[in-house]
Amino acid sequence: MFCEKYTLKILVTADYFYPSIRASGPIRSLVNFVQKFSPIHELFVLTRDRDPNASEAYPDIVAKQWNEVLGIQARYVSPSENLGQVIRETIRSVGPDTIYMNSLMSPLTRSVLRFACRQGTATPDLLLAVRGELSPGALAIKPIRKRIFLQSGKVLGLFKGVRFQASSADEVRFIEHWFPDNKIHTAMDIPSEVIGQPKTRPSGDCRFVFNSRIAPIKNLEIAISAFESLNASHRGFEGILEIHGSPTDQEYLVKILRLLGRCGSHGRHCGPYRHDQIWDILGDASFSILPSRGENFAHAIYESAAAGVPFLISDRTPWTAAAHNGCGWVIDPDDLDGWKNAIINAINMSHDDYLRASEKCIEAAREMQSRAHHQHEALFLS
Known part of the structure; x- marks a missing residue:
């Protein structure tokens, strides 16, 4: 635990924050960070005033001024505001020791980096959490725009002196590829x-x-195809795929719903959920499934493990070792037969084997939680 003399003033920037319900894992991570460290450090959050693709601002939130939420001060930026000006004014009024940027591609991050580049050595410590955006799967989505930003930002010196936070050993390698001269911390x-x-x-x-x-990177298509095929080829097939979550865009959601319709009664779209509802959702679940093409931490898998629910996951997450240790199955994201076999094996799992897998899940969740807390305690003292 920190000594009092190490108390810091930290400005956190993120596109989305509480009370968002559509932005998934990164929001949960930030909320957990705030709740864990607000008793230790003085935290401020700068974020947008609405959910992704939402036309209305969050209810009970006042834009253009500080709001007290979760025991800290949060400033919600409206679309009508000049983001660069808001960044300048916020940094100068808060006077942070560290600016903790969440998301490499965020407009908020870009504005902070441009401000810091103009200010030179007088800027606060800059810590940037990449949040999985440099993985091959993430860079394959709209690749030209992302690579132009990365390459031009390096030429302009936007990343000079920036410390990076990686969430896994894989992410360390992805960051090193683009930023070999920057300091990288794992948390x-x-x-x-x-x-x-x-x-x-x-x-x-x-x-x-x-x-x-x-979202496309979650690779839902392969799971839906597996359930469609099993329903057609296995008489009395007992599996049901339930999809809970918010779409990144309506066009992709329409595509997913069209595919899901082919599963008949074996596919259900349940829509968005509040984070506090996830424990009820998982409480009734037999298994969770995440065929993602790339995950930074995968809160969905952690929550499954913490609820004692065995999981079927791709080999592109930090949870493969836990799965191999008895928590579930690991499958190549493009291996349709592999997903079908894992689903059938899960359905046929004995009650004794299920209980042992559930025990392994709880063990893995506790170990991950403890490790994450220790890593973050060191992150801001590096």
Whole structure:
């Protein structure tokens, strides 16, 4: 734990923050960070005043001024404001020791980097959490725009002196590829404090829950294809795929719903959920499923483990070791037969094997939580 003399004033920037319900894992990580460290440090948050693709601002939030939320001060920026001016005024009024930027590609991050570049050596310590955006899977989405920003930013010196936060060993390598001369610190996302107890296998239909953003990188298509194929080829197929989460855009959601319709009664779209509802969702689940093409931390998998729910995941997450240790199955994101086999094996899992897997999940969640707290305690003292 920090000594009093190490108390810092930290300005956190993020596109989305509480009370967002559509931005998924990064929001949960930030909320957990604030709740963990606000008793130790003086925290301020600068964020947008509305959810992704939302036309209305959050209710009960006043834009253009500081709001007290979760025991800290948060400034919500409206679309009508000049972002560069807001950044300048906020940094000068707060006078932070550290600016903790969340998301490499965020307009807020770009504005902070431009401000710092103009100010030179007089700027605060700059810490940037990449949040998985340099993984091959993430860079494959709108690649030209992202690579232009990375390359031009390096030429202009925007990243000079910036410290990077990586959430895994894989992410360290991704950051080193682009920024070999910058300091990199490993600190995984801070997960929820909620950890349940090992559970017995739920009775009734075998429910496979997807609980994450409905976005191309999550690779939902392969899971839906697996359920469609199994429903057509296996008489009495008992599996049901439930999709919980917010879409990144309506066009992609329409595509997913069209594919899901082919599964008949074996596919359900349940829509967005508040974070406090996830424990009820997982409480009734048999398994969780995440065929993602790239994950930074994967709060969806942590929550599944913390609820004692075994999981089926791709080999592009930090949770492969836990899965191999008895928590579930690891499958190549493009291996349709592999997903089908894992789903059938899960359905056929005995009650004793399920309880052992649930116990392993709880163990893995506790270990991840402890490691994340220790890593963050060191992050701001580096």
